[in-house]
């Protein structure tokens with residue numbers, strides 16, 4: 001595996017950015033900008049020629065960014081919208097959060113936590129892209145493992161999420177500061193808004209206690225904190241303003257160099273369309289649940305059209321072990337046998353071939369190596385279509401007694417076990 005293939009910067013990508021953290025421009029980006037600049041300077045005195053050139057450059061920019069950011073099948077890397085006209089290179093397969101830790105340090109009770117061990121193993125296996133979130137309470141484990149691995153920071157793509165209870169301008173800045181502290185880094189490559197304000201409605205949740213937020217009340221047994229429902233939940237008519245303020249804070253943090261790319265998670269077309277209508281900067285990514293049997297094709301098309309990379313949470317279906325268990329599904333099994341791959345690898349390749357970037361979570365050596373070994377085969381159009389037709393039904397969520405029905409996107413995250421539903425506006 002080459003340096004670049006491991007997640008490092010491209011060899012030629014050192015000169016095209018105004019942002020010192022943005023090390024990801026490619027040779028194509030550089031030459032494209034350089035040619036534009038040279039012609040611009042040689043044509044100062046010919047207004048018509050300059051107008052024609054400006055139109056050509058605009059067209060070329062549109063075609064260039066559409067091609068660079070939204071390919072139909074993903075190779076080893078994918079380009080994300082960065083600051084200004086820059087792009088940020090992300091490995092197309094990342095690792096999901098891999099286990100628990102302490103929110104106050106990587107070695108609770110003197111013992112390395114699971115997230116630390118699994119992350120260290122993943123980096124030794126050649127993985128270079130780590131998804132994590134402040135609400136997972138394990139970012140110290142991730143950050144310490146990156147440090148101890150001795151892999152240069154610039155070669156690791158690190159992600160984080162702003163949690164649901166910290167939406168709003170000031171809270172978002174606090175959340176990112178806490179993640180920077182826990183990950184022990186000076187910048188984060190990609191930060192996403194974890195949920196739409198409307199998703200989480202009025203749910204307070206018992207989660208880990210964090211020194212960064214001493215004012216959050218403890219649960220009655222004193223073992224955890226009760227993170228309050230966000231001020232801007234769906235019950236609050238100003239939730240969209242609050243969400244916009246979250247985004248404004250992220251744009252600022254990105255412009256200040258604390259973050260290289262910014263995205264959202266669990267957003268639907270109507271939420272993204274609103275950003276388009278308001279002329280807001282669009283997110284680089286939208287992380288949503290996606291796996292065999294559950295891909296929201298309309299959302300995927302919309303995102304591709306607008307240069308938003310769809311990232312797959314739960315790319316192995318998490319609670320559907322049958323799909324990735326050898327022999328469980330006949331179609332997955334036959335495709336796996338054809339390519340001499342495991343069912344999990346077929347499941348992840350399916351996403352890559354749909355143009356979706358998966359972040360599987362794997363805590364064992366064997367699973368991690370399988371999940372990193374996806375770029376030496378690809379599926380046929382018919383195979384992708386066949387796998388798209390597999391439709392699992394419902395699964396129970398592990399919190400709040402929710403059921404998620406994959407067959408109907410309108411019920412996503414929104415049906416209680418007793419059958420009552422709420423819909424996100």
Ligand SMILES: NC(=O)c1ccc[n+]([C@@H]2O[C@H](COP(=O)([O-])OP(=O)(O)OC[C@H]3O[C@@H](n4cnc5c(N)ncnc54)[C@H](OP(=O)(O)O)[C@@H]3O)[C@@H](O)[C@H]2O)c1
Nearest residue numbers: 096097265313314315316317318344360361362363367370
């Ligand atoms: N934005 C959101 O709201 C959201 C929601 C959910 C998840 N996420 C993110 O998405 C990440 C991935 O989702 P997830 O962890 O829920 O589910 P997942 O990645 O779909 O599935 C993880 C399960 O698959 C197993 N596995 C991993 N590689 C395998 C392989 N090659 N063969 C067979 N089994 C394999 C793992 O085993 P082991 O347990 O043995 O490792 C684990 O049980 C999360 O870690 C998180 O970072 C985001």
